[in-house]
Amino acid sequence: MLALLNEAILRDRTDDRFCSAIFAVVEGEHGSLRVKLASGGHPLPLVIRGDGRVEPAGRGGLLLGLWEDAKLATEAIELSAGDALLFYTDGVTDALAPERIIDQRTLSKLAIAERVERAVIDESGPEPRDDIALLVLGVEAPAALTGERTGGFELTLESRPQAAAAAREAVSSLTDQLGQRLVDDIKVLVTELVTNSCRHAESGTLGVELGIADGVVTIAVHDSGRGFEPPVPKRDLELESGRGLYIVDALSDRWGVDSSAGTRVWAELDLPYEDGR
DSSP: OHHHHHHHHHHHOSSSOOBOEEEEEEEEETTEEEEEEEEEBOOOOEEEOTTSOEEEOSOOOOOBTSOSOOOOOEEEEEEOTTOEEEEEOHHHHTTTTTTOOOOHHHHHHHOSHHHHHHHHOOTTSOOOSSOOOEEEEEOOOOOEEEEEETTEEEEEEESSTTHHHHHHHHHHTTHHHHOHHHHHHHHHHHHHHHHHHHHHOOSSEEEEEEEEETTEEEEEEEESSOOOOOOOOOSOTTOSSSHHHHHHHHHOSEEEEEOSSSEEEEEEEESSOOTTO
């Protein structure tokens, strides 16, 4: 694909334009991913292993549209449960230039796309020097089931992008008991609560609890964060901040924040669950 693109640019261009690109083919098998990578002068992605190790992936190639032979090479890597692959453009590494170039070691410490974005974009500063694009591809790590109760569960999850997907999978196991509509709404709630915990808490793990008692379903996510006063949810879904709490407020009958020991955000749904809530 990159070789064809290189030929097309050389054949059709009317100026001195060229480009960098990276091409990946992803195949899944038995809970892991095999990724074949080829780079045409593009920054190599980073593999973030589940145990915290970080390593570059793939082999470099020449920019596309400058040479007939771009010296492209394909390399395969394996991603296991808990691993992630971070793709990025040079607009990320050059965002703070010329004062500072963000190298791979710095990127590896940031780990996920949102943290990278916050590190390279200063809303009070000048416009970025170049376009910024980030893509994170992760393999879900299995949830650590720390306890079961009648009609519910407790999970301990790593504070990683895959945490919300693991929580949703656990909720799916209750479909026969609670019904599809209620389970779908609980999935939305746990997604918002887990994502909020991953975004704001500084701890390495978080807990997810779901219990059913006295006609009430209770969902709670807790971490070692410093807690916060719950803001009044806003209806403007275009807002980047507070949108998740608006969704929680709209779907649940009650919700709140307990900051007495870390941060515990909870939501309750009354049974029987009615359509149109």
